[in-house]
Amino acid sequence: EAGVTQFPSHSVIEKGQTVTLRCDPISGHDNLYWYRRVMGKEIKFLLHFVKESKQDESGMPNNRFLAERTGGTYSTLKVQPAELEDSGVYFCASSQVPEGTQYFGPGTRLLVL
């Protein structure tokens, strides 16, 4: 069974540009989470999808971040326009049920110059 995959693995962009991160959860997992780890700090929750619906987006830092999960399969996280402080590692995780184990993807390392 394939695990959670994320694309790209790395992205280097300039301030003001747009970047879109993609996450493919484990097949059949209705719950999809996005997290972010800024250098030297904790991994922070961004948002939680249940199928295509946003269950909780309380961790989204501001309106430059837009997450979608059309069709309830893969999800994208778009940052527009990117700022220097958006640099970090963006993790995606999925679980079958909210109380189930969350399986993580390898992360996308984003560097904004």
Next chain:
Amino acid sequence: AQTVTQSQPEMSVQEAETVTLSCTYDTSESDYYLFWYKQPPSRQMILVIRQEAYKQQNATENRFSVNFQKAAKSFSLKISDSQLGDAAMYFCAYRSSFYGGSQGNLIFGKGTKLSVKP
């Protein structure tokens, strides 16, 4: 709000020896879950062990075991017979047990980088 603290940014252990990683947390909830995740270099994070707060018995998974002290809000991870493959970043995480709202998400500590010396 719940918080998780890992006070050891880095730890080192000799191969075949035992090491304990510390984690404390703060919560007003009585029911919750605690986790240890491991992230090897350049690889994805995997679950090492999980503990339900309502269970008094400490969870174990092969060479990995926890010391769960609910009153003290402490959740340490013991790795016995350390192996080179145990070298990784270890994250302690908390999750509420209540479904709905923000309760599905994990709250992480900053992590402890474990080195294993041959």
